[in-house]
Amino acid sequence: MQIQQYSLVLQQQRKADSVKKQCKMCGKVTLFTDTTIRRHNANGKNIYQFAIYKCPENHSWNKKLDIYKTFSDHVDPASLVPTEFKAIEPGEKITINPIETIEIKILGVAGNFRLDCTLADHIEGWSRTEITNKIKAGNIRLNNCLTKPSKKLSVHDKILIDVN
Template identity: 70%
Template structure:
């Protein structure tokens, strides 16, 4: 039996976001606009991601988007980034045929994440012909694993996560 391998790039389509907020430099409530520039800070244990917003007078405000764990040991980047996987195009879904006995496992590696994505919702969006409730049942039954571990359907996906699906 063979393993079918895919790579996913998960990105939310975003337009310029605006927030009405007190500008400390202007001294009044103004509209801050998202510049779509992202900043990352690290303190050794965690990596913080921020979105940079600007007011009409070009004063900046940083909105915290997420906190990620950093690696505890030095890791070779080439061992993390999959190069042999086929990236799934943005408007195409993965086709899984449960009748064929060609593949026993399907591995999906997350190669890029921009936003928050749930495991069950992402799989139902990316896999053709399977509902979100059916995916949730498979996750609870253990036929869909995240990083070779049992998980819950609402688990958020992160960069370099590996989703393993047992076909038969």
């Protein structure tokens, strides 16, 4: 059995959107526009990501985007990703051979990415339904554990795909 190792950086495209909501400073319903600036707050165990929106009067509103676990600094990040991992470029798809096991290491995540959708975007010839069935059957594991297809990916996650 041969193991193919890949690394992946997930980057969500940012686009400015607008939301109508009550501005507490203006005292009326107004249009808030996304500045595409992101803010992070931490409480020790979790890191919260916020999008900063502004109204026409330059008042701000922070929309919570994501919550993820902190990563301990006592682990050397270079030791987590061996150099033999081949990087998957944006838009590139992996072709899977039936005699291989695939290991994908997530190096970076900017946005929300589901396990099943990410694999469907990066594996040639596999539909999202096929991938969902393989996850439920235990042929695709996240961090060596059974998981749900809708599981959100985080930095340093490891996806293991048993093709056999």
